[in-house]
Amino acid sequence: MSFTKVNLSIWLRYLGVLGVTAVFLIIVGCSTSPLYTPQPVPQPRKYPYPPASTGKGPTPEKGIATNRENVVIVSPEESNQPSPVVDDSSPQHMASLELVDVGRRNIEAGNVDQGISMLERAISLDAYNRRAYYYLSVAWLKKNQPSRALEFAKKAELLCQGRKRELKKIYLLERDIYLRMGNKDKADMYQWKADKL
Amino acid sequence: MGKRKVRKSRTNISSFLFKTLIALSIVFLISFACYVAYLTVTIEGRLSQRKWSIPSRVYSDSEYIFPGEKISKQEFVDMLRLRGYRQYSYRPDRPGGYWTGKNWLEVYLRDFTYPQRRFEGFRLKVVFSRGRIRSMRRNNRPLNLVEIEPVELAQLFGPQKESRYLVSYDQVPKYLIDAVVTIEDRRFFEHRGIDWRGILRALWVDIKHRSVVQGGSTITQQLVKNYFLEPKRSFVRKAKEAIMSVIIETLYSKEEILEMYLNEIYMGQKGGVSINGMGEASRYFFGHGVSDLTLGEAATLAGIIRAPNYYSPFSNPELAKKRRNLVLEMMLKAGKISREEYDKALAEPVVPSRTPSPIRKAPYYVDFLKRQLEELYPQKVLTSMGLKIFTTLNPYFQVSARKALREELSRLEKEYPALVTKNEDQPLQAAMVVVQPKTGAILAMIGGRDYRYSSFNRAVDAHRQPGSAFKPFVYLAALDKFTPVSMLEDKPVEYRVGGKTWIPKNYDGHYHGRVTVRTALEQSLNAATVNMAMEVGLNRIIDTVKQLGVKSELKPYPSLALGAFEMTPLELARAYCVFANEGQIPYLLTLRDVVNEHGEIEEKRNIGFKTICSPARAFIITKMLEGVVQYGTARRLKSYGITFPCAGKTGTTSDYRDAWFAGYTSDVLVIVWVGFDNNKNTHLSGSRGALPIWANFMNRIKKRLNPRPFVMPPGVVKIRVRVNVDWPPPWQRPTSYDEYFLKGTEPKPVDYGGAGRSGIRDWADGIWKGIKDVFH
Structure with a gap:
């Protein structure tokens, strides 16, 4: 076996491997076209506008309509954490907290109606004052209006995302509300949620 | 015999005459006694019941001020003036006044009775810095929050149109009583209803002139005349007046009579409404209650009684001043005031307070409120029982809304002269509703361009097509099937409606091919939206919209998706609250409390929500509507200086009959409509017609807001x-x-x-x- 022949066969092997690899890469590339093909550059808008579309687009599937070839996830790290409401130090927020304090004291002293009025004022000053919603819920539960209390508790729950201690208090309040409404299943669920925190 | 007969006959005649006279006297006395008894019963009956019809008073919401709030000194002064506070050149020594320095203001706040609580007035010193409140102090103690009393928006009158603010004898300062007694009836505390000396003097003058030119009426007689009798002057009426005065003096104490007099007396005219009583007169002429009157002001009011319109400080300030000086002089002579007090009062200028007329403040809002009140109370109760009605209206927002609307409509007419109609009765109109989505409180409402020319409340009663402003509800219904990145075909599709072919067209007249759901909403693409709505199902959309409290009849036609049905701006405002309030729709509030004259709460309205959709769904629509403001049909907002987080949607109906903009931040939601009453073409899109009004208003109120990024909920x-x-x-x-x-x-x-x-x-x-x- 001459040196040239050996080299040639090696070269041929190499070429074969390269060819297979190339074919393989082409197949892979085609199958994941959004990844490897350059993004189609959107055509500049022409004036007058382009003629009406032929309308031969895909029919949306049953369930959620998708559009795989047109949407690309840029960042794989999805964020499904609700954004907690930042306690700002705005003058409105601080003033609103004053009113919450007055409202809370009124409720504790048994002046529930007066307390409700103050807490409603607190929300007028700062729409994201979660404490005001919480105490409103407490007040309406005291007035034996659980369905009304529930709406405020839901709002407080929404605004307390990310604050475990406060959220636990709200879950327990929601448990009490559901118990008052006679819905034991829901009450148990909220007890479980509170226990989990 | 003959002589005896004559004598006997004479004796008989005399006896007969005497007996007749006695009989007549007895009959007269009995009749008189009966008449007096009748008058006594009448007087007692009238005075034991409700003495006056007191109109209900409508108040705005109170306002809070706090350190750090963006209120300049001038804005605070405006706030006080709107409430009838007066500027002094010295430290105010009584409630209702203020004085200012370079960067500070000191105000003597008035007492105010709120439902279930009372605010005791005090001196408040506010220091300002760079357009903000830097600090607030009371007796050098810092305060974090102060409530400023509400503005009186209106009084609800009955057919008599008498404006009256009742005061008790104890509330009236002594110098007002002294002034009134001195000028009107100096022997009031001595006589028993009739001052004979006064009557003889007046009688002599009347005989000399052979007509009734002078009355020697006491305060009691004046009360009888005004309260019980006809104003016509006659001797019979005078006699009746005298009898009734004596009866009243017998039945009531001097203090009670004076209290009735001070509440009854006519004090002038405010347009078609009469000012009655010192309580109302004090507020009307000087902008504060009787307890806050100065000696000079009290003397002015006492002087007005004789000829209210002649001595009015508004129409004849010089005459009012002369009359006041006369009253002061008489008080000095009668020893009611000292020389020092006299000199001080004499130096006071006669300057009436120019409190804006309530009707100008929020007429459409008050009309809307009245409708609700009429469902709760009979008309008679509203106009006579002196109810205090507290509302949700924010005076600053209301004034700002009116200014923004007028300014922008005028600008539009200047920019597009075709909008100026030949028929002046049908000008370009607009309506605006400002709601706090987290509470449902209606903070301001403008029902038209000018209430004086048209009281039709377009914000509540104008049923107009919402156009594209309706689309967010279609997208809300579509979230089960589509995501914001789902592809839609923006292409012409034929639909058969009522045997006719209908092809939805886009605003720009072109179709854009494959677009995302987000783009379709941001750019308000009609074709893509209708195509999506047909996939979602029109009945499903109707169900969603009905949940939002829309009462208009909705038919399952494809054009429904483009808002081709009618709804009012108020309905649209409520529906939009579902996005701004994380899926919960609030009950809209105008009324907060109704308090009766005894301070008891008769009606109370509280915040209430109803969950319509999950916070997640509402948030996704809000995020798409944020895109409308950033990149879509409302991107012009940036050029108006709107840079804070907000979401919104424009709306334009076919033939440009209606231009809408619905926009909201985390704390306020505003709906604006622009159009003609007769459905004429405005040539204005929502972006051109309604959006500038929204932007103008938001720029005016933004310093009172705290717009925060919308909260991303779980899910x-x-x-x-x-x-x-x-x-x-x-x-x-x-x-x-x-x-x-x-x-x-x-x-x-x-x-x-x-x-x-x-x-x-x-x-x-x-x-x-x-x-x-x-x-x-």
């Missing part, structure tokens, strides 16, 4: 995506952005191969997924 997934679409071009809207999905509907990375990531790992991942796909 939402945020993913950065890049979309490949036919439209819009990348220079108009970035193709790569953060998108929000309902959890579980987000595109999965596995479907797309982690596209867009860079580096060897991404490359290897891509190959590996490609191999899996090949061998699958």
Whole structure:
């Protein structure tokens, strides 16, 4: 076996491997076209506008309509954490907290109606004052209006995302509300949620 | 015999006459006694019941001020003036006044009775710095929050149109009583209803002139005359007046009589409404209650009694001053005041307070409120029982809304002269509703351009097509089937409606091919929206809209998706609250409390919500509507200086009959409508016609707001995506952005191969997924 022949066969092997690899890469590339093909550059808008579309687009599937070839996830790290409401130090927020304090004291002293009025004022000053919603819920539960209390508790729950201690208090309040409404299943669920925190 | 007969006959006649006289006297006395008894019963009956019809008073909401709030000194002065506070050149020594320095203001706040609580007035010193309140102090103690009393918006009158603010004898300062008694009836505390000396003097003058030219009426007689008798002057009436005066003096104490007099007396005219009583007169002429009157003001009021319109400080300030000086002089002579007090009062200028007329403040709002009140109370109760009605209206927002609306409509007419109609009765109109979505409180309402020319409340009663402003509700209904990145075909599709063919057209007259749901909403694409609505199902959309409290009849036609049905601006405002309030729709509030004259709460309205959709769904629509403001049909907002987080949607109906803009921040939601009453073409889109009014208003009130980014609730997934679409071009809207999905509907990375990531790992991942796909 001459040196040239050996080299040639090696070269041929190499070429074969390269060819297979190339074919393989082409197949892979085609199958994941959004990844490897350059993004189609959107055509500049022409004036007058382009003629009406032929309308031969895909029919949306049953369930959620998708559009795989047109949407690309840029960042794989999805964020499904609700954004907690930042306690700002705005003058409105601080003033609103004053009113919450007055409202809370009124409720504790048994002046529930007066307390409700103050807490409603607190929300007028700062729409994201979660404490005001919480105490409103407490007040309406005291007035034996659980369905009304529930709406405020839901709002407080929404605004307390990310604050475990406060959220636990709200879950327990929601448990009490559901118990008052006679819905034991829901009450148990909220007890479980509170226990989990 | 004959003589005896004559004598006897004479004796008989005399006896007969005497007996007749006695009989007549007895009859007269009995009749008189009966008449007096009748008058006594009448007087007692009238005075034991309700003495006066007291109109109900409508108040705005109170306002809070606090350190750090963006209120300049001038704005605070405006706030005080709106409430009838007066500026002094010295430290105010009584409630209702203020004085100012370079960067500070000191105000003597008035007492005010709120439902269930009383605010005791005090001196408040406010220091300002760079357009903000730097500090607030009371007796050098810092305060964090102070409530400023509400503004009186209106009084609800009956047919008599008498404006009266009742005061008790104890509330009236002594110098007002002294002034009135001195000038009107100096022997009031001595006589028993009739001052004979006064009557003889007046009688002599009347005889001399052979007509009734002077009355020697006491205060009691004046009360009888005004309260019980006809104003016509006659001797019979005078006699009746005297009898009744004596009866009243017998039945009531001097203090009670004076209290009745001070509440009854006519004090002038305010347009078609009469000012009655010192309480009302004090507020009307000087902008504060009787307890806050100065000696000079009290003397002025006492002087007015004789000829209210002649001595009015508004129409004849010089005459009012002369009369006041006369009253002061008489008080000095009678020893009621000292020389020092006299000199001080004499130096006071006679300056009436120019409190804005209530009707100008919020007429449409008050009309709307009246309708609600009329469902709760009979008309008679509203106009006579002196109810205090507390509302949700924010005076600052109301004034700002009116200014913004007028300013922008005038600008539009200047810019587009075609909008100026030949018929002056049918000018370009607009309506505005300002709601706090988290409470449902209606903070301001403008029902038209000018209430004086048209009292038709367009905000509540104008049923207009919402056009594209309705689309967000279609998209809300579509969230079960579509995500913001789902593709829609913006193409002409024929629909058969009532035997006719209908093809939805876009505002720009062109179709844009494949677009995302987000783009369709941001750019308000009609064709794409209708095509999507047909897939969602029109009945499903109707169900969603009905849940939002829309009462208009909705028919399942494809054009429904484009808002081709009628609703009022108020209905639209409430419906939009569902997005701004995280899926909960509030009950709209105008009324807060109704308090009766004894201070008891008769009616109370509280905040209440009803959950319509999940916070996640509401948030996704809000995020798309934020896109409308950033990149879509409302992107002009940026050029108006609107840079804080807000969401909104324009609306334009066919033939440009209606221009809408519905926009909201985390704390306020505003709906604006512009159009003609007769449905004429305005040639204005929502962006051109309604949006500038919205922007103008928001720029005026933004310093009182605290707009915060919308809160991302649980159940939402945020993913950065890049979309490949036919439209819009990348220079108009970035193709790569953060998108929000309902959890579980987000595109999965596995479907797309982690596209867009860079580096060897991404490359290897891509190959590996490609191999899996090949061998699958």
